Amino acid sequence: MGGVVFAPTMLGVLKGCSPSTGRWRPELFTASQAALVTALSDTIIPATDTKGAADVGVPGFIESMVKDVYSEEQRTSFLDGLERFDEKCREQTGSAFASLDAGAQTEFANTENRLAIENEAEEGPQFFLVFKELTMVGYFRTEEGATRVLRYEDIPGIYQGCIPFEDVGRTWSHNH
Amino acid sequence: MNLNLKAKKNNSYDAIVVGTGISGGWAAKELTENGLNTLVLERGRNVRHIEDYPTMLKKPWELPYNDRVTQEEAQHYQKQMRTGYTIRQSTKHWWIRDTDQPYEEIKRFDWIRGYHVGGRSIMWGRQSYRLAPMDFEANAKEGIAVDWPIRYEDIAPWYSHVEKFAGISGQALGLPQLPDSEFLPPWELNCVEEHLKESLDANFGRVLTIGRTANMTRSHQGRGSCMSRNLCMRGCPYGAYFSSNASTLPAAEATGNMTLRPNSIVDSIIYDEDLGKATGVRVIDAETLETFEFYSNVIFLNASCMNTTLIMLNSISDRFPNGLGNDSGELGHNVMDHHFRVGANGEFDGYEDRYYWGRRPTGFYIPRFRNLDRNDRSYLRGFGYQGGASRQDWRHAVRELAIGEPLKELVQTPGKWTLGMTAFGEMLPDHSNRVYLDHNKKDKWGQPTLVFDVEFKENEFKMREDMKNDAAEMLEAAGFKNITTFDDPGGPGLGIHEMGTARMGRDPRTSVLNKWNQVHACKNVFVTDGAAMTSAACQNPSLTYMAFAARSAHYAAEEMKKGNL
Numbered sequence: 001m002g003g004v005v006f007a008p009t010m011l012g013v014l015k016g017c018s019p020s021t022g023r024w025r026p027e028l029f030t031a032s033q034a035a036l037v038t039a040l041s042d043t044i045i046p047a048t049d050t051k052g053a054a055d056v057g058v059p060g061f062i063e064s065m066v067k068d069v070y071s072e073e074q075r076t077s078f079l080d081g082l083e084r085f086d087e088k089c090r091e092q093t094g095s096a097f098a099s100l101d102a103g104a105q106t107e108f109a110n111t112e113n114r115l116a117i118e119n120e121a122e123e124g125p126q127f128f129l130v131f132k133e134l135t136m137v138g139y140f141r142t143e144e145g146a147t148r149v150l151r152y153e154d155i156p157g158i159y160q161g162c163i164p165f166e167d168v169g170r171t172w173s174h175n176h
Numbered sequence: 177m178n179l180n181l182k183a184k185k186n187n188s189y190d191a192i193v194v195g196t197g198i199s200g201g202w203a204a205k206e207l208t209e210n211g212l213n214t215l216v217l218e219r220g221r222n223v224r225h226i227e228d229y230p231t232m233l234k235k236p237w238e239l240p241y242n243d244r245v246t247q248e249e250a251q252h253y254q255k256q257m258r259t260g261y262t263i264r265q266s267t268k269h270w271w272i273r274d275t276d277q278p279y280e281e282i283k284r285f286d287w288i289r290g291y292h293v294g295g296r297s298i299m300w301g302r303q304s305y306r307l308a309p310m311d312f313e314a315n316a317k318e319g320i321a322v323d324w325p326i327r328y329e330d331i332a333p334w335y336s337h338v339e340k341f342a343g344i345s346g347q348a349l350g351l352p353q354l355p356d357s358e359f360l361p362p363w364e365l366n367c368v369e370e371h372l373k374e375s376l377d378a379n380f381g382r383v384l385t386i387g388r389t390a391n392m393t394r395s396h397q398g399r400g401s402c403m404s405r406n407l408c409m410r411g412c413p414y415g416a417y418f419s420s421n422a423s424t425l426p427a428a429e430a431t432g433n434m435t436l437r438p439n440s441i442v443d444s445i446i447y448d449e450d451l452g453k454a455t456g457v458r459v460i461d462a463e464t465l466e467t468f469e470f471y472s473n474v475i476f477l478n479a480s481c482m483n484t485t486l487i488m489l490n491s492i493s494d495r496f497p498n499g500l501g502n503d504s505g506e507l508g509h510n511v512m513d514h515h516f517r518v519g520a521n522g523e524f525d526g527y528e529d530r531y532y533w534g535r536r537p538t539g540f541y542i543p544r545f546r547n548l549d550r551n552d553r554s555y556l557r558g559f560g561y562q563g564g565a566s567r568q569d570w571r572h573a574v575r576e577l578a579i580g581e582p583l584k585e586l587v588q589t590p591g592k593w594t595l596g597m598t599a600f601g602e603m604l605p606d607h608s609n610r611v612y613l614d615h616n617k618k619d620k621w622g623q624p625t626l627v628f629d630v631e632f633k634e635n636e637f638k639m640r641e642d643m644k645n646d647a648a649e650m651l652e653a654a655g656f657k658n659i660t661t662f663d664d665p666g667g668p669g670l671g672i673h674e675m676g677t678a679r680m681g682r683d684p685r686t687s688v689l690n691k692w693n694q695v696h697a698c699k700n701v702f703v704t705d706g707a708a709m710t711s712a713a714c715q716n717p718s719l720t721y722m723a724f725a726a727r728s729a730h731y732a733a734e735e736m737k738k739g740n741l
Contacts, residue, residue, distance in 0.1 A: 046580050061242075068246040109579045117575050133574045140570055140587075141236045149584055150570060154235060156404040156534030161364035165531045171590040174236065175566045176406055176535055 024060035028067040033082050035098035037062055040085075041135040043105045050148045053139050061138035062131075081127030085112070146173035184471060189215040189435070190736065192457055192472040194442045194487065197295025198718045199705040199725040200478030201420030201428070202338065206729030207476070208433035212736065215435045215470055216428070219462060219479075220291035222438040223298070225421040229411025231266040239265045251275070258286045259670060262299070267409050270299050278625055280614060284667035285628035287482060287674070293438055294421040295480065296672065297718075299409045302390040302417050302537065303562065304344045305715035306335050306355045310548075315711050318556055321510060321605040322681040324710045325691035328355070334723040341427075342418040342722065343396040345538075346388030354543040354560075354715070361393045362386045367527045368565035368593045369540050375654035382545045382650070387538035387562065390418035390719075399423070404534030417537070439463050441621055444491040445475060445500050445701060453700045454500070460621050474700045474732050474741055478725065481674040481706035482611060486626055488678060488688075488703075489613050501678070501688050501695035508612050510605040510679055511630045512712040514671040518640050518663040519561065519598040520647035522656030527593055531567060539564035542597070542650075544714055546642060555638035556604065559714050561647065563597025595656065599643035602714040603668070604635050605676050630668045640665070673717050675706035693728040700741050704728045 026034040041053040041062060053059070066078050089097040089108055097105060109128075116126035139145040146152040150173040190212035193203045200216065207214045222228070231239075243264045245253070252273040253263045262271055272289045279287055290296045309328040316323035332355070339358040348356040363386050365373060373384035391408070394401045399422060400414030408417050415422035428434040439462040446456045446469065456471035477484040485508050491500035499507050542561035547553055568591025578586045609631065613624040644661045651659050681687020684696035693708050695701040704725035706717060735741040 044579055045584060048581050048584055050584070065241060065244075068248070069241050069244050071247065106580050110577070113579050114577055117577065120575075129574060132579075133571070136570060136574065136587075137242055141239075141242050143235070143237045146236055150587065152236070153534070154405070159363060159404040159532070159534035159536045161366035161532050161536070162370065162527075162530050163533055165529050165590075168531045168533060170588045171567075171569055172531075173569070174535065175569050 024057065024063075026063055029063050032086070032096065032098070033079070034059065034063070036082055036086055036096070039098040039100075039105060040109065040131065041138070043102070043109045044132055044135045045139050045145075046102075051144045053135055056139065056142045056144045058135055058138040058142075061141075062134055065134060065138075078127070078130065081130065085127060085131075140173055184469075187456075187469060188471040189213050190472060191215070191474045191476065191732070192217065192470055193476045193478060194457065195219075195295065195478035195480060195483070195705065196293045196420050196425065196436075197478065197480060197705070198297045198300065198420065199721040200295070200476070201297060201424030202722050202725035203476040203478050203702075203704060203729045204428040204434055205424040206726050207733060208428040208431040210730065210733030211433065212733055213433050213435075214428070215437060215472065216425075217440040217442055217457070217459060217470075218293045218295075218436070218438045219441040219483075220293065220295075220438065222436070223293045223411075223421055225415065225419075225426065226411070226413055229413070230269065231410045232407065232413050234266060234410075241265060255286060256288055258666065259288055259672075262288060266407075267299065270409070276620065278617070278619065280617070280625065280627040281667075282627060282629040283631050285630050286667040286669035287626075287628065288669065288672045289480070293425070293436070294419055297419040298411055298421060300419075300672075300718055301716065302408065303541075303716040304339075304342070304346075304357065304388050304390050304719040305541075305560075306357060307331075307713045307715055307720055308353045308355055310353060311711065311713040311715075314557065315605075318551075320556065320711070321607075322679065322683065322686050322710060325680050325682045325687075330691070331720070331723050331727065334727040335719065338719065338722040338726050341397055342390050342423065342719075343392040343399070344388055344390055344719070345386075345393045347385050349383060349385060349543075351383065351543055353548055357388060357719075359388070360396060363389070363391075363393065363536050363538055365540060366532050366565055367530045368524050368595055371524070371527075372565070372595065372650070372654045373540075376542070376650060379653040380545070380650065382542065384540055384542050387541045389538035391537040392416050397423070402537060404536060406535035406537045408537055440468075441623065442479065442487050443467070443623065444487060446471075447491065447493040447495060447500060447698065449494055452495075452698075454698055460623075462621065465621065473736060474702065476725075476729065476732075477701065477703045477707075478705045481677055482626060484703055484705055484707045485611060485677040486613065486624070490624060496698075500701065501698050503684060503697055504686050504688060506607070506679060506686065507688050508677050509607050509610040510676040511609040511611060511628075511668070511674065512603045512605055512676040512709065513668045514600045514673050514712060514714065514716075515603055515632055515636045515640065515665050515668070516598050516600045516671055517666055518601075518643045518647075518661075519563070519596065520644065520651050520659055520661045521594060521596040522651040522659040524565070524593040524595060524656050531590065536564075540597075546646075553639075553642060555635045555642075557602035557635070557639070557714065559599040559601035559639060559643050561597040561599050563595060565593055565595035567591060567593050595651070597647055599640075599647065600671065600714055600716070601636060601639045601643055602712050603632065605679070605711055606633060609668075611677060628669075632665055632668060636665075673706065673712070675709035675712060675717060678703050678707035679710045680708050681710060692731050693724055702728045702732060
């Protein structure tokens with residue numbers, strides 16, 4: 001998947017290219033939904049010294065989950081959430097989320113993240129947190145996310161129940 | 177006439193074993209090792225050890241949909257999915273499609289099945305505990321159902337026999353309510369589990385121990401030691417946990433005395449009115465729908481509790497108009513499972529500099545502590561807990577104020593230690609909990625289907641109060657925070673420990689099997705799967721099925737040598 005370190009993928013999206021790896025052809029999402037999913041997932045997990053969400057195919061993973069695994073009710077609610085997210089973004093910034101610069105995207109996403117955490121207890125499931133978790137599920141199941149950001153051992157060999165954290169160094173990608 | 181005789185000769189064996197799961201594998205091993213020419217029938221496809229475990233080496237990024245199944249696939253597994261963990265991309269090929277294998281529920285019953293060589297021994301939870309002397313005495317003491325026709329001493333040597341071959345890891349404790357097995361070295365507890373163990377001992381005088389599991393902590397019996405991948409349910413490339421495919425069937429095969437025939441659905445047992453015994457089985461080829469008859473001196477039914485019962489109910493003769501061996505009318509009754517999914521979770525502050533290496537294929541176990549020396553609760557019997565502690569993974573960061581680079585940094589440190597445990601409680605045998613055949617509704621092989629009329633009753637629900645509250649109380653005493661309890665029994669069957677429908681007993685008028693697991697009135701038919709259980713105890717039952725199967729097969733072989741069968 002992809003090259004070594006990708007620049008933010010926003011440019012590709014703006015040019016109307018298929019986002020991220022160039023292999024994803026959205027089937028469920030419209031072009032603007034695909035652009036939003038790409039931009040938002042890559043804002044939540046951007047490229048740093050490790051790859052970002054878009055570089056490892058998370059937008060395509062999100063679509064496949066929403067399209068094939070979600071129930072119809074979950075799917076409708078997710079697509080509705082995408083629309084309302086972008087609407088709010090346009091109201092507040094005058095621009096679709098995917099068209100904002102990276103700094104503005106991070107600022108808007110941070111605000112939405114905070115509001116979602118604050119409102120969840122009273123209002124129930126929040127689109128932003130559903131999206132954030134799905135992005136993280138998609139990212140940490142990839143080789144990049146599981147082995148380079150987190151730690152993954154395919155064949156641990158032994159089990160030790162109580163060792164210094166430094167001996168592992170990073171969170172296990174798979175606990176069980 | 178000559179042709180018929182020849183066909184009969186070619187289709188004749190010393191013994192037939194119906195089913196290749198945990199208990200069928202053991203029957204096959206013992207019968208063949210005792211020199212009996214044995215036909216082993218399996219209704220599903222063949223599964224060869226290692227070669228036929230398609231997902232055993234798949235890495236997380238090689239499984240589509242994060243290992244979940246699509247809505248389209250899920251339509252075929254609506255009942256099998258009730259467990260919440262069985263139907264995955266990595267494991268769905270081990271479970272039957274409900275759309276192919278219907279059954280009727282008068283009340284909800286979760287019948288979770290795998291039809292292939294090895295059966296559920298491939299996907300089982302591997303928790304392995306002996307029943308205790310008190311478990312075999314409880315029915316008689318309390319006047320519940322009927323007395324077991326054996327006592328612990330009768331089965332103890334056979335526990336040892338199967339444990340030495342299967343490879344059970346665990347810690348010897350000398351507890352009367354949970355006798356020790358022949359153990360391989362135990363897995364380790366982690367820091368927080370160790371803390372809870374010390375607290376239970378100090379505050380309650382209760383025991384917490386590492387789960388006793390058929391995962392081998394070192395090489396044993398020619399099979400490799402566990403690599404702590406915890407992907408057991410996919411099939412193990414090292415053969416490091418007990419399954420029929422890795423363990424008993426290869427041993428049976430090695431004798432040269434086993435003929436394994438997959439895709440063979442047993443329709444019924446052939447009963448000879450003149451001889452007064454069974455002479456063979458009628459089989460439908462699952463692929464071609466051809467029918468065959470196979471003949472033998474003895475027949476072992478190990479089709480799993482419900483399917484063994486189905487075969488017996490479907491074996492009608494003048495002598496047995498209500499099903500083979502059903503003089504008592506108890507065949508299909510006294511359905512039991514374990515009731516669980518009740519307990520508590522909590523968070524623990526501290527040990528933030530400690531972590532673990534590897535994915536342990538077991539949790540901890542808290543042996544039964546209620547109603548041991550005397551019955552001082554408002555219910556009979558008791559329960560044990562299974563649980564585990566771990567540190568929160570990346571998910572703890574979902575609800576944190578972090579997006580972007582800070583989020584990527586945050587997830588690299590694990591969250592708090594959390595610990596959860598669920599109780600497994602004994603379900604009493606009750607005549608009104610039953611299954612029966614629907615001859616009007618056939619499956620696609622023309623077989624009658626089962627109807628389930630089973631429910632948890634008052635004793636189970638009273639017990640669940642303790643199961644929930646004791647868990648919370650123990651966590652509180654050990655200093656856990658944010659303790660939450662849960663209690664959702666689901667349907668009976670969800671424990672995947674179905675048992676009791678052809679119970680053992682002393683009296684043919686009130687039970688189906690005798691103390692050797694022989695059908696009282698048809699002594700060359702043996703039932704050594706869960707159907708034979710007279711009571712359920714609260715321990716996971718597979719080890720007990722292994723011991724009964726080995727004991728009965730040994731007995732059958734001895735009796736045949738003496739000319740008694």
